[in-house]
Amino acid sequence: MTEALKRTLGTCYYPEHWPEEIWEADARRMKDTGLTWVRVGEFSWSRLEPVPGDLHFEWLDRAIDILGKAGLKVVLGTPTATPPRWMIDKHPDMVAVDAHGNPRKFGSRRHYCFSHEGYKQESDRIVKLLAERYGRNPYVAAWQTDNEYGCHDTILSYSDAARTAFRLWLRDHYGTIEALNRAWGNVFWSMEYRSFEEIDLPNLTVTEPNPSHTLAFRRFSSDQVAVFNKRQVETIRAHSSAPISHNYMGRITDFDHFKVGDDLEIATWDSYPLGFLEDRVGAAPDHQRTYARQGDPDFQAFHHDLYRAVGKGRWWVMEQQPGPVNWAPYNPAPTKGMMRLWAWEAYAHGAEAVCYFRWRQAPFAQEQMHAGMLRPDNADAPALQEAKQVAEELRSAPDVSSPQAPVALIFDYDADFAWAAQPHGAGLSYFQLVFDVYKALRKLGLSIDILRPETRDFTGYKIVAAPGLIHMPEDLKRALSGCSAQVLLGPRTGARDKNMVIPVPLPPDIPGLDVTVTRVESLRPDMPLALKKSGTAAGCFRGYREELEGAADIVLELENGEPAAFSNGHMTYVGGWCDEEGWLHLLRDLCKSARVQTFEVSGGVRCRDTDGTRIWTNYGSDPADTPAGRIEAAGVLFENL
Amino acid sequence: MTEALKRTLGTCYYPEHWPEEIWEADARRMKDTGLTWVRVGEFSWSRLEPVPGDLHFEWLDRAIDILGKAGLKVVLGTPTATPPRWMIDKHPDMVAVDAHGNPRKFGSRRHYCFSHEGYKQESDRIVKLLAERYGRNPYVAAWQTDNEYGCHDTILSYSDAARTAFRLWLRDHYGTIEALNRAWGNVFWSMEYRSFEEIDLPNLTVTEPNPSHTLAFRRFSSDQVAVFNKRQVETIRAHSSAPISHNYMGRITDFDHFKVGDDLEIATWDSYPLGFLEDRVGAAPDHQRTYARQGDPDFQAFHHDLYRAVGKGRWWVMEQQPGPVNWAPYNPAPTKGMMRLWAWEAYAHGAEAVCYFRWRQAPFAQEQMHAGMLRPDNADAPALQEAKQVAEELRSAPDVSSPQAPVALIFDYDADFAWAAQPHGAGLSYFQLVFDVYKALRKLGLSIDILRPETRDFTGYKIVAAPGLIHMPEDLKRALSGCSAQVLLGPRTGARDKNMVIPVPLPPDIPGLDVTVTRVESLRPDMPLALKKSGTAAGCFRGYREELEGAADIVLELENGEPAAFSNGHMTYVGGWCDEEGWLHLLRDLCKSARVQTFEVSGGVRCRDTDGTRIWTNYGSDPADTPAGRIEAAGVLFENL
Amino acid sequence: MTEALKRTLGTCYYPEHWPEEIWEADARRMKDTGLTWVRVGEFSWSRLEPVPGDLHFEWLDRAIDILGKAGLKVVLGTPTATPPRWMIDKHPDMVAVDAHGNPRKFGSRRHYCFSHEGYKQESDRIVKLLAERYGRNPYVAAWQTDNEYGCHDTILSYSDAARTAFRLWLRDHYGTIEALNRAWGNVFWSMEYRSFEEIDLPNLTVTEPNPSHTLAFRRFSSDQVAVFNKRQVETIRAHSSAPISHNYMGRITDFDHFKVGDDLEIATWDSYPLGFLEDRVGAAPDHQRTYARQGDPDFQAFHHDLYRAVGKGRWWVMEQQPGPVNWAPYNPAPTKGMMRLWAWEAYAHGAEAVCYFRWRQAPFAQEQMHAGMLRPDNADAPALQEAKQVAEELRSAPDVSSPQAPVALIFDYDADFAWAAQPHGAGLSYFQLVFDVYKALRKLGLSIDILRPETRDFTGYKIVAAPGLIHMPEDLKRALSGCSAQVLLGPRTGARDKNMVIPVPLPPDIPGLDVTVTRVESLRPDMPLALKKSGTAAGCFRGYREELEGAADIVLELENGEPAAFSNGHMTYVGGWCDEEGWLHLLRDLCKSARVQTFEVSGGVRCRDTDGTRIWTNYGSDPADTPAGRIEAAGVLFENL
Ligand SMILES: [Zn+2]
Ligand SMILES: [Zn+2]
Ligand SMILES: [Zn+2]
Incomplete structure (x- = not known):
């Protein structure tokens, strides 16, 4: 965990969008607002190199100089998410191709295929030019590679370049075609x-392709992102010692963020609580309505914890929603106070910085309806006022803090690839399963660390949850078996080998836990399987369910008497996808066994612990009572621990 | 307004579909039914020119002669909506290309791209041949260009021809690429x-293209229609003095009908009340069920008023639904009486002619399930009987009449393009907004004139409604400010400049009306914002809402106390999309201020005023009481004023 | 009807999926389970010919030998549903093209176009090699051509090969282009x-193509399947006297199974009651939930009766669902007992054999989640136990039996093509209509024979139902008129001529039945037209309805007094699509007239008569009472007649 770092604020600024005359006033106003960071440069390629080879860095020099001299620290973004139009003439085949075989044309952003070597060289070239010029610039205090890998469904490309690269990747990974045929069951x-x-x-196969084929393609596609990013990182690092980051997005699981994160010092992410609730949280309509102006109470927290892991402890919110956005099906305005609450939610999870996107609302182009800290007419927008309040509060606030949590939750991108290749039932996704468990844990008042699947040392954790880990390596099985935490496994734990083949012995095949999944079924959403009541606890399985056998203890049953979960005392295997009540039922018992104290938060109230302080937030529309006192709607409460 | 014209009836006839032996009997039967007009020729290209250059007009000569000699006036349609198959060999690239990049193949109709110069020359050629041959024919009393521009989504084409033409159009409109880049915020x-x-x-961009780009493409596409049409008009006019028309469709907003209409003497439209209720009115399911056999009570009226404006006062129904159609998701039979009612609804709005489509149901090809005035077996279909009744009634009826209405409603196709380029919230459309206001006005018993957006003289109107006019030129702002009517503005008035950029000062920026939209949000449909009750009037905003500030008077508030509408006494700006109750609430007050008398019609009853007569119609399934007496279901009632 | 044949069991086995070491144990275990048949070979082309021309039949020799020596009879499948990857290099254009114009790529199965002559020669070649090698093999007791024609929507191909072949087909069928233009109304x-x-x-026309064009293309596409199949059959027959079959799928109506069946000795089909209920039965959600673990109570029966007709009396279930499948949106496990019940349902309808698919669940590739009789770890799966029970029961069971039923129901694939070309209302399909009538008949306790549309001799039937026969040849009209059964006609009977043109005189134009359809409408599902009550019988028309006139007797009326059905005493024409209650209402009366005894089964209980035995099945979740006594949930009851 990082120590002795102050919590900070920042913003995203596009000097190229505004007359140079106002840059200095903007910089002063940022400083007066209490901001520390200003991100610039991403998307500016057509201004840096309007004609191939004709470079214009002077304006950026001046912008960085003005911002730096105003006392701001600059995060410099590489502009590779937006290659200029002339690049398409040089490399007509550089664009990605969608699953229907259509090239994805110029005219917005992210119009490149990660497998196109020509474009990767262009990327290296522009990054090198930036790194050489700004690598020692005293105001450039951090870097960002590209922008939002995977946004707009841009990881999977069905281009010729991708096909060629995929074949090489397969050769690297399988050695011989006979090995591949065998591994895939061709x-x-x-x-x-x-x-x-x-x-x-x-793509475009007559019916579904071999899931082993699909899974390999997803792994390949993920690796291509890591390679692309690493080339940028190595280029920057040759010239700069400032930390390098990338700004990930919410619920993008098409590439392995941990692998990309391995090459970066800091993970950042772009947090749009209202936009995400509308377009990707996946909640029921009444939940969407209830939290339309506040965002889902757990979605930000989940990603904060996830990206803290991706960043190996160091993470920021690089883009924080500052008002209505433009890109969701519906774009409501946040309740007053939420722009402050979201910042505190981030600090509660150990964020070093929270940067509002963007400084001033651009009146033109695709995001003209995306709010900023300033209105297009330069007046203060609500976000500016709330940012000022946060800045004020930060003066007396403790440093960045994220002590080890009592609960660990493993998140594995590769498992998400595998579930996507074979969900088995309509609408089932690994992300949703893990997020469901996360939400239940958080409703029990718990702070959570998300761990990458390579973790083998679980020291210090009282609970380790690893739901849905469809491929579980032997050494992870042993590590979990051997740790002292209460371990939650299933459904689908170890259900496939590395190549998407069902293993024999049948899953989960965990040392020390005598339970076998003998048959599996997916169910219509209107066919819940009730769990046997225990006190007031009940719940059900919904959507997915396994038939279990074994000599371990049955710790949960269906109402019909069939076993629902087995345990050997410290490892519990659950053979189905619980509803909220079911997860709470199961997790309460697990916490009791682990001697972890829980308290159930109500409605939109949540909390998270930092060193010495429990930070409460209220995503609800009404005030609520907490053990620490009353919390207003959209309020934040600090409880000394 | 047109004067001293008799109201007339007609039909659409395809002599080429029937043995020549029966043409004369058909003509006589039309005459006996009381018809004046018969439209022929459209779709007949393969019979006029079965082989390139080998012309066969003799059959058409004979058909026109027979019809004319029977006492019918002929409307001659140009056949350019259906180029023959051999045309595709001459011009393989003449077909439009859909947004996915697929050429739209031969095999139905409208298989051409408006930007293809080769096809435009073919169009000129066949039109010239027709004009030369029939320009002085005594029986050809009117012309129709092509058929239903825009039907089957045929305005936007992503062909090579369109791309080339679009670039030229942009050069014409922006002059330099720098100006375009600046105007679009590229x-x-x-x-x-x-x-x-x-x-x-x-099309096919990675994520949404720049809305300025989209808007320009929509304007270009619209202009291509006007150019195509104008070439036909000029060709005809060189040989004929008969009026020229085009038959528009319902709720096609992909091109500017006013611009096309500028080149024509008469606007006609094709009115399919039941088909449209199923496939484009956009009503809720219970409304669709209630009026499934009658049609929406306001949709025809709206288009009648719209096309009266497009026709500069002169307009017809060129195709009137005569029974079940074949092309809607569901194709119910009309309630007995509706074929008469629809005709009277048209006359109430000033129609010169109502032509039933079609004379005899064709037993073959795509529209074999489309009813006609005759059944395929030559027996009378119900439409024939109702047409006879109308013909009888017309004998003693007054002339065509459409006096100036007390209420004006501005309709701007360009605004629809802009809303389509950026609805901001799912499902929001300009057409729907204007139609919602229209429906509320009509429920208050009002007659309405629709005005084109170039209108600057509002003399004589007591109310001018201009909802959703997203781009409002300065001189229109001044004209509205300076007129003596009560003016209704908002939401989104002046929200964008001509290039789809947010203006500063912020909208609406209306002289004399101190109100500013400071923030905008779109809302899930299940998140209505209640308006403060006033007496029994209430209502809500739904889907879209603006935050307002200003020194003008607040004349409407949300229940939560936030301002919903401001007024300076004669101009009212409403910052949201009202539900029906909300519009009634607002418009009642406006009518009171304007001293316009209202009376609320109930259920499916509606009325419209002609000179001296208020014409009542009942779209409901039950008789109803009106101030003028009882009206039967599917009935028409004439009240002397 | 077939006589003196024992009812048998079997399975589908893929020796190439398993180590050769276990083949013998597998064979022994099959035999011990009581199986008679084992199907092998389909899908094995890449093992038979891994490199073009390099043939490896030795392994198949050994597999057949081992199976045969264990006492099993082998069904040998031709592997043409899965041409190896190298075939695509030889014939890059052999793949089908989807309606959007995209080639359907290699990577799963059925990746060929039926019109590609190059592929058809490859098919002939491999089939000849198999026939030559195994045509006299004593263990090969039956053949199967290809696998599941039409599965994955593979009948309609928009390839160049299909276009060329279609033109030839049209020339064959119309002779001259003038005749075609006339017949289609072009x-x-x-x-x-x-x-x-x-x-x-x-495909890809601007709006819908001419339905005559669509219908011709569907007929052509159907014929291509028959030609493809016939070439295989003739090749096999030159070398083998064993019966040849094909395994059809459920609710695939894209080709005429009767025409394919004409060339085969036995019809088989692949019965997946749970998968089909989820993905193709078309039932309401609550029905889907109720029977999610049992399957629709009538869907299997319908296909059993259908394929008995396709097989001219001889038919099997070639693939019987053995547990959860992998390919439906949701894949529940069957209730215990259903795998037995489904087998008995098949025998009740005259099946000679029921083969469970597959022997052992494959742990790899697309169907890894498809259950087998054995689990992937070689343990017994529930299907094995139930198969054993059936085998035990079969020892003392009578022979295959399917006496003529009292009720005949005509099923016409060509009518389905025509309805698909022009459903007239959203969601209307011929299959659904016939199936609705079938379900009602079965709820009245009746056994049914399905007849092909070429049937002219109805001797022995007391009722002949021919709903929805949109094209009815004159001699069929006469045959029905002249038969002694009660005949049920309508809706849409004779509504089109052979070329999809409305005939004059208007339909149905049945000799001896004075009724005419004067107008037709399709209706939103929420607009039922109630039938007049008669005792407790009621019901409604829903979705589709005809206006009728005529001098025949009105035997059913709408609540509003309009006629709903006419009869001349032995022929009844119904002018609408009844709901379940409506069909029961109508059919009860018809049975009374025909002196056919009915008894209404309740819930999921059904029965069917074989010689001397009525076999009862209970698809419900609870025990139920029948005239023959109590039947358990998932139970089978044998009643002596
Ligand atoms: Zn330069
Ligand atoms: Zn000629
Ligand atoms: Zn070999």
């Missing part, structure tokens, strides 16, 4: 290949 | 172009 | 062709 339906050159991308 | 996301040749059509 | 919208070479496939 004998089924005579899908055997004679050479890697025969393998196509898994 | 610096955002490095979308700057170095030349017009770099600009592509705004 | 004068409408100037769609006339000058030669067959101008005709394209009916």
Whole structure:
């Protein structure tokens, strides 16, 4: 965990969008607002290089100089998410191709395929130019590579470049075509290949492709992002010692953020609580209505914890929603106070910085309806006022803090790829399963650390939850078996080997836990399987369910008497997808066994612990009572621990 | 307004579909039914020119002769909506291309791209041949260009021809690429172009294209229709003095009908009340069920008023639904009486003619399930009987009449393009907004004139409603400010400049009305914002809402106390999308201020005023009471004023 | 009807999926389970010919030998549903093309176009090799051509090969282009062709293509399947006297199974009661929930009766669901007992064999989640236990039996093509209509024979139902008129001629039945038209309805007094699509007239008569009482007749 760092604020600024005359006033106003950070440069390629090879860095020099001299620290973004139009003439085949075979044309952003070597060289070139010029600039205190990898569904590309690269990747990973055929079970339906050159991308097949094929393509696509990012990082690092980051997005699981994060000092993410509730949280309509102006009470927290892990402890919110956005199906305005609350939610989870996106609302182009800290007419927007309040509060606030939590939750991008390749039932996703468990834990008042799947040392955790880990390596099984925490496993734990094949012995095959999944079913959402009541606790399985056998203790049953979960005392395997009540039922018992104290928060109230302080937030529309006292709607409460 | 014209009836006839032996009997039967007009020729290209250059007009000569000699007036349609199959061999690239990049193939109709010069020359050629041959024909009393521009989503084409033409159009409109880049804000996301040749059509982009780009493409596409039509008009006019018309469709807003109408003497439209209720009115399911056999009570009226404006006072129903159609998701039969009612609704709005489509149901091809005035077996269909009744009634009826209404409602196709480019919230459309206001006005018993957005003289109107006029030129602002009517503005009035950029000062920026939209939000449909009750009047905003500030008088508030509408005494700005009750609430007050008398019609009853007569119609399933007496279901009532 | 055949069991086995070491144990275990049949070989092309021309039949020799020596009879499948990857290099254009114009790529199965001559020669070649090698093999007791024609929507292909073949087909069927233009009414919208070479496939047209065009393309596509299959059959027959079959799928109506069946000795089908209920039965959600673990109580029965007709009396279930499948939106596990019940349902309808798919669950590739009789770890799965029980029961069971039923129901694939070309109302399908009538008959306790539309001799039937027969040849009209059964006709009977044109005189134009459909409407599902009550019988028309006139007797009326059905004493024409209650209402009366005894089964209970035995099944979740006694949930009851 990082120590002795002050919590800070910042914003995202596009000097190229505004007359140079106002840059200095803008910089002063940022400083007066209490901001520390200002991110610039991303998306500016057509201004840096309007014509191939004709470079114009002078304006950026001046912008950085003005901002720096005003006392701000600059985060410099590489502009590779927006190659200029002339690049398409140089590399007509650099664009990604969608699953229907259509090239994804110029005219917005992210119009490149991660597998196109020509574009990767262009990326290296512009990054090198930036790194050389600003690597020692005293005001450039951090870097950002590209922007929001994966936004707009841009990881999977079905281009010729991707096909060629995929074949090489397969050769690297399987060695021989015989090994691949065997690993994938290509004998089924005579899908055997004679050479890697025969393998196509898994789109437009007559019916679904082999899930092993799909999974390999997803892994390949994920690796291409890591390679692309690493090239930028290495180029920057040759010239700069400032930390390098990337700004991830919410619920993008098409590439392994941990792998990308391995090459970066800091993870940042772009947090749009209202936009995300509308377009990706996946909540029921009444929940969406209830929290339309506040955002889901757990979605930000989940990503804060996730990106803290991706950043190996160091993380920021690089873009914080400052008012209505433009891109969701519906774009409501936040309740007054939420722009402050969201910042405190981030600090509660250990954020070093929270940067509002963006400084001033741009009156033109795609995001003209995206609020800023300033209105297009330069007047203060509500976000500016709330940011000022946060800045004021930060003066007397403690440093960045994120002590180890009592609960660990493993998140594995590769498992999400596998579930996506074979959800087995409509609408089932790994992300949703893990998030459901997260929400239940948080409703029990718990602070959570998210861990990457390579974790083997669970020292200090009282509970380790690893739901849905469809591929579980032997050494992870042993590590979990051997740790002293209460461990939650299932459903689908170890249900596939590395190549998406069902293992024998049948799953979960965990040392020390005698339970076997003998059959699996997915269920219509209107066919819940009730769990047997225990006191007031009840709940059900919904959507997915496994038939279990074994000699371990049955710790949860269906109402019909069939076993729902087994335990050996410290490892519990649950054979289904619980509803909220079901997870609470199960987790309460687990916490009791682990001697973890819980208290159930109500409605939109949540809390998280930092060193010495429990930070309460209220996403509800009404005041609420907490053990620490009354909390207003959209309020934040600090409780000394 | 047109004067001293008799109200007339007509039909659409395809002599080429029937043996020549029966043409004369058909003509006589039309005459006996009381019809005046018969439209022929459209869709007949393969019979006029079965092989390129091999012309066969003899059959058409004979058909026109027979019809004319029977006492019918012929409307001659140009056949350009259905180029024959051989045309595709001559011009393989003449077809439009859909947004996914697929050419839209031969095999139905409207298979051409408005930007294809080769096809436009073919169009000129066949029109010239027709005009030369029939321009002085005594029986050809009117012309129709093409058929239903825009039907089947045929305005926007992503073809090579369209791309080339779009670039020329942009050069014409922006002069320099720098001006375009500036006007569109292309610096955002490095979308700057170095030349017009770099600009592509705004489809298949990775995420949404620049709304300025989209809007320009929609304007271009609209202009292409006007150019195409004008070429036909000029060709005809060189040979004929008969009036020229085009038959528009319901709720097609992809091109500016006013611009096309400028080149024509008469606007006609094709009115399918039941088909449209199923496929484009956009009503709630219970409303659709209630009026499934009658049609929406306001949709026809709206278009009648709209096309009266497009026709500069002169307009017809060129195709009137005569029974079930074939093309809607569901195709119910009309309640007995509706074919008469629809005709009277048209006359109430000033129609010169109502022509039933079609004379005899064709037993073959795409529209074999489309009813006609005759059944396929030549027996009378119900429409024939009702047409006879109308013909009888017309004998003693007054002339065509459409006196100036007390209420004006501005309709702007360009605003619809802009809303479509950026609805901001799912499902929001300009057409729907204007139609909602229209419906509320009509429920208050009012007659309405629809005005084009170029109108600057509002003399004689007591109320001018201009909802949703997202781009409002300065001189229109001044004209509205200076007129003596009660003016209704908002939401989104003046929210964008001509290039789809947010203006500063912020909207609406109306002289004399001190109100500013400081923030905007779109809302899930299940999040209504209640308006403060006033007496029994209430209502809510739904879907879209603006935060307002200003020194003008607050004349409407939300229940939560926030301002919902401001007024300076004669101009009212409403900052949201009202539900029906909300519009009634607001408009009742406005009518009171304007001293316009209202009376609220109930259920499916509506009325409209002609000179000296108020014409009542009942779209309901039950008889109803009106101030003028009892009106039967599907009935028409004439009240002397 | 077939006689003196024992009812048998079998399974589907893929020796190429398993180590050769276990084949013998597998064979022994099959035999011990009581199985007679084992199907092998389909999908194995890449193992038979891993490299073009390099043939490896040795493993198949050994597998057949081992199975045969264990006492099993082998069904040998041709592997043409899965051409190996190298085939695509030889014939890159052999794949089908979807309606959007995208080639359907290699990577799963059925990746071929039925019109590609190159592929058809490859098919002939591999089939010949198999036939030569195994045509006299003593263990090969039956053949299967290909696998599941039409699965994954593979009948309609928009490839170049299909276009070329379609033109030839049209020339064969119409002779001259003038005849085609006339027959299709191409004068409408100037769609006339000058030669067959101008005709394209009916996809990607601007709006719907001519329904005559669509219907011709569907007939052509159907014929291509029959030709493809016949070439395999003739090749096999030259070398083998064993019966040849094909395994059809549930609710695939894209080709005429009767035509394919004409060339085969046995019809088999693949019965997946739970998968089908989720993805193709088309039932309401509550029905889907109720029977999620049992399957629709009538869907299997319908197909059993259908395929008995396709097989001219001889039919099997070639693939019987053995547990959860993998391919439906939701994949529940069957209630214990259903795998037995489904087998008995098949025997009740005259099945010679029921083969469970598959022997052992494959842990790899697309169907890894598809249950088998064995689990992937070789343990017994529930299906094995239930199969054993069936095998035990079969020892003392009578022979295969399917006596003529009292009720005949005509099913016409060509009618389904026509309805699909023009459903007239959203969601209306011929299959659904016939199935609705079937369900009602079965709820009245009746056994049913399905007849092909070429049937002219109805001797022995007391009721003949022919709903929805949109094209009815004159000799069928006469045959029905002249038969002694009660005949049920309508809606849409004879509504189109052979070329999809409305005939004059108007339909149904049945000799001896004076009724005419004067107008037709389709209705929103929420607009039922109530039938007049008769005792407790009521019901309604929903979705589709005809206006009727005539001198025949009105035997059913709408509540509003309009006629709903006419009869001449032995022929009844119903002018609408009844709901369940409506069909029961109508059919009860018809049965009374025909002196057919009915008894209404309740809930999920059904029965069917074999010679001497009525076999009862209970698809419900609770025990139920029948005239023959109590039947358990998922139970089977045998009643002596
Ligand atoms: Zn330069
Ligand atoms: Zn000629
Ligand atoms: Zn070999």
